[in-house]
Amino acid sequence: MFSYHVKLALRSLRRNPGITALMVMAIALGISVCVITLTVYHGMSSNPIWWKNDRLYAITLDSWDPEEPADDERPALPPEQLTYRDAEAVTASTIPARSVRMMKTGGVLSSGESASDVLPERVQLRVTTAGFFGMFDVPFAYGGGWQAAADAGPEPVIVLSKAMNEHFFAGANSVGRTLRWNDREFRVVGVLEDWHPSPKFFDLNNGSFDDPEEAYVPFGWLPALELASTGNTNCWKPEGRESYLDFLNSECVWIQAWAELPDAATRARMQEFIDGYVNEQRKSGRFARPDNNRLTPVDQWLADNEVVRNDNRMLVALAFAFLSVCLINTVGLLLAKFLGGATVTGIRRALGASRRQIFLQLLTEAGLLAAVGATVGLVLASLGLLGLRAMYDAGSSGFRNVMYVDAWSIAMAVALAVVSALAAGLYPAWRVGRLAPAVYLKS
Amino acid sequence: MVMSDIRPVLSALLRNRTGAILVSLQVAIALAVLVNAIYIVKQRVDLIGRPTGMDVANMFTVVSSGFTQDHDRLATARNDLAWLRAQPGVVAATRTNAIPLSGGGSSTTIGSQPDTPNDKNVAINYFEVDEGGLETFGVKLAAGRNFRAEEIMPPDPNSTKAPPTAIITKSVARALFGSEDAVGKVVYDSLNRPTTIVGVIDHMHGSWVTWDKVDQVALLPVTPSFGGDNLYIVRTAPGLRDETLRKVEEYLSTSDSTRMIRGVRPLEYYRDRSYLSDRNMAIFLVSITALLAGVTALGIFALATFNVSIRTRQIGTRRAIGARRADIVRYFLVENWLVTTGGVLLGVALAFGVGYWLSTQYELPRLDLYYLLAGVLLLWALGQAAAWQPSRRAARISPSVATRTV
Structure with missing residues (x-):
């Protein structure tokens, strides 16, 4: 029966190729605009480490100015980063399975061999503790991270991104070879696979869609080399900072900290631990704001930091308004077409087709239109996303990573096709099925 | 238009409402979206076009990153600035800690x-x-x-x-x-x-x-104390920016092997990058709005065409009993105007609703009434334009049709 419906639907669609093309185009345009905006929205709001969402927690404490919140626009939230000493204290706990403290800095990488003709490269570099790689499931092509002892040393070891390994070692296994960072010799212990978590959830400062850093070194190098952050450093307290040590002990926030807490019990114990730490610190006059010590899971962290821009939300709403206009348009065209073909329907009814069959027949026709529309729509959407990537060429590169048609986009297109078929087809099919056949046979 | 024109058109419309309602709905949504989208576009364009106070078009940046332990940052800066300032075409140069608009x-x-x-x-x-x-x-x-x-x-x-x-x-x-x-x-x-x-x-x-x-x-x-880096901003005489920029990059890249030169870029690069999402948002809004207007016009056109085709006999009869071609055209244009106006009325309410929602949700300024007025006029014009061709075709129907198909 279904194949018969499809055959009749195809014949009917072929009868008015102009109207059919109009309807397909309307549905295709509507679906493509929706798929484009939804793909970008989904890419921006997706959790790049969803499989660990119930294990990874950003640690934040409200050490800010007693007189005002860290961010006027989000007064309920503590600062996004920690002071150096607080980061050190909360990541010293043995409750988490792993914990990490880190920040971003810059520098020049140059070849370890003096006679090399490989050009030096200015890079962003992450100074972090040994737990980083295991905690965030960072994939390695060669070697691995460093041992916890290397953080304290600090040992001159470095992990390279795939791109940097290409640049300095032509992609070969460079584990054990040397490289200079700011004219200091480091030994390569690991080389990453391509790794572009998007958004860059573990550090959302300065560009949520930036690429991850090009190299990683043990955290101990921070005090040893008196490094400054190339991310954000925010200070509220008037305090004389005459030396680097003063800065390390200051109320400035510039370090990120995360903990891996495998279950609710460890999470509760960790919460207790950071609350206890803050209460302890209060005795020395710090933390004058109300208790706001947070362990935030990744998806909440992305929401708190407003990774999805309002503009993108607005565009999704706009796309659905557009789709609804396209569908209303199609309803009008289908209705006109079905009513125009009512004589045929009347004959079928007179020959014994039931109302239900007529209804299903006409709905099949709408479904066919929607299916073709969605297919064309997907093609248009991938062209649209191609155009979008070109429009973002000049910007931060990472944003372009979310602008691809993926399985999710295809699923969206299929869902929208079903919605479109029902929305566009139900009323016309019902209306025509209800007509008394006699009236049409007469004419 | 006189009342006597409208009444018969309206009563015919009310007897066969579905198509008209559908088109009105499209017009309403189109108006609400169009007015608000263009209002947002205007705000973005204003934002991007604000005067910066600077000679943005003739400025560029240079970063010198020292990376060897014997690199002397301050001496390098002195030499570089002296060289930069001596170049013909360079109006001025300075060291700084940050790039404006970046x-x-x-x-x-x-x-x-x-x-x-x-x-x-x-x-x-x-x-x-x-x-x-x-x-x-x-x-x-x-x-x-x-x-x-x-x-x-x-x-x-x-x-x-x-x-x-x-x-x-x-x-x-x-x-x-x-x-x-x-x-x-x-x-x-x-x-x-x-x-x-x-x-x-x-x-x-x-x-x-x-x-x-x-x-x-x-x-x-x-x-500035900018790590091992010196950041320079250079301003050139009008029109000499690109030429000077190339020359500067070429010379500085080879003048000192204890540093590397990077970030040689026009200030416009940073400005454009900062406004990229605003510019792109304006482009998206204009494109989707244009598509929306197009699809709506198509809907109006299709309804008018459908109405003309099912009323062939009626039109022929009217022509046979004395209606002129102009009367037929006017009939369809009035009908279209009524349908569009129904949509516009609903659309005005919807536009206010959307505008209010946007202003509370995203802290945008309230919708400007001039935009609404312009939107209404535009949709009226769009409706009449889309109905024009079908009306003309209706007018060409011969009076003899009325007798032929009875």
């Missing part, structure tokens, strides 16, 4: 008195420059003087001293001292260290274009 920079707060309470402090986005800073940015001095070469402080990474003097923009001066003359006044940082204002700039945009205080800028006579 999204990266430094800020602090100052007060007009010692121990200013927090809420009276004024946030400033500061640029550490030398005596060439003012001319490099191309900003106009409204009062006071430029820095003197001997005023420029050595690098001070931990800010142990406050700079003795500063130049501020008018908007900082207004926030600190109201309408009083700011030149010669003393401001205080959070540690109550004094700084004397020596100059006031007319207008200048700082680092963060989305900040509501983007014009609260101060220039400080300080040698």
Whole structure:
């Protein structure tokens, strides 16, 4: 029966190729605009480490100015980063399975061999503790991270991104070879696979869609080399900072900290631990704001930091308004077409087709239109996303990573096709099925 | 149009409403979206087009990153600046700590008195420059003087001293001292260290274009401490930017092997990057709105065509009993106008609703009524234009049709 419906639907669609093309185009345009905006929205709001969402927690404490919140626009939230000493204290706990403290800095990488003709490269570099790689499931092509002892040393070891390994070692296994960072010799212990978590959830400062850093070194190098952050450093307290040590002990926030807490019990114990730490610190006059010590899971962290821009939300709403206009348009065209073909329907009814069959027949026709529309729509959407990537060429590169048609986009297109078929087809099919056949046979 | 024209059209419409309702709905949604989208586009275009106070078109940046342990950052800066300033085509050059309009920079707060309470402090986005800073940015001095070469402080990474003097923009001066003359006044940082204002700039945009205080800028006579880097900004004579930029990159890249040269870019690059999402949002909104108007026009066209085709006999009859072609055209245009107007009425309400929702949700200003009026006129025109061809076709139906198909 279904194949018969499809055959009749195809014949009917072929009868008015102009109207059919109009309807397909309307549905295709509507679906493509929706798929484009939804793909970008989904890419921006997706959790790049969803499989660990119930294990990874950003640690934040409200050490800010007693007189005002860290961010006027989000007064309920503590600062996004920690002071150096607080980061050190909360990541010293043995409750988490792993914990990490880190920040971003810059520098020049140059070849370890003096006679090399490989050009030096200015890079962003992450100074972090040994737990980083295991905690965030960072994939390695060669070697691995460093041992916890290397953080304290600090040992001159470095992990390279795939791109940097290409640049300095032509992609070969460079584990054990040397490289200079700011004219200091480091030994390569690991080389990453391509790794572009998007958004860059573990550090959302300065560009949520930036690429991850090009190299990683043990955290101990921070005090040893008196490094400054190339991310954000925010200070509220008037305090004389005459030396680097003063800065390390200051109320400035510039370090990120995360903990891996495998279950609710460890999470509760960790919460207790950071609350206890803050209460302890209060005795020395710090933390004058109300208790706001947070362990935030990744998806909440992305929401708190407003990774999805309002503009993108607005565009999704706009796309659905557009789709609804396209569908209303199609309803009008289908209705006109079905009513125009009512004589045929009347004959079928007179020959014994039931109302239900007529209804299903006409709905099949709408479904066919929607299916073709969605297919064309997907093609248009991938062209649209191609155009979008070109429009973002000049910007931060990472944003372009979310602008691809993926399985999710295809699923969206299929869902929208079903919605479109029902929305566009139900009323016309019902209306025509209800007509008394006699009236049409007469004419 | 007279009432007697409208009544028969309306009664015919009411008897066969579905198509008309569908088109009205399209018109309503189109109007609501169009008006709000264009209003947002206008705000973005205004934002991007704000005057920056600077000679943006003729400026470019250069970063010198020293990476060897024997690299002498300060000596390199002295040599580089002397060379840059000697180049023909270069109007001025300075060292600085941040690039205006780039999204990266430094800020602090100052007060007009010692121990200013927090809420009276004024946030400033500061640029550490030398005596060439003012001319490099191309900003106009409204009062006071430029820095003197001997005023420029050595690098001070931990800010142990406050700079003795500063130049501020008018908007900082207004926030600190109201309408009083700011030149010669003393401001205080959070540690109550004094700084004397020596100059006031007319207008200048700082680092963060989305900040509501983007014009609260101060220039400080300080040698920046920017890691191992020296950041230079160069201003050229009009039209010589690209040529000079190439020459500078070529020379500096080879003049010193203890550093690498990067970030040689027109200031426009940073400005465009900062406004990229606003520019793109405007492009998306205009494209989707144009598509929406197109699809709506198509819907109107299809309805009119359908109506003409099912009324062939009726039109023929009217023609046979004396209606002129113009009467037929007018009938369809009036019908279309009624349908569009129904949609427009609903659309006005919807547009207000959407505008209100946007203003509460995303803190946008309320919808401007002129935009609504323009939207209504546009949709009326669009409706009439889309119905024009089907009406003309209706008018061409021969009176004989009426007799032939009975």
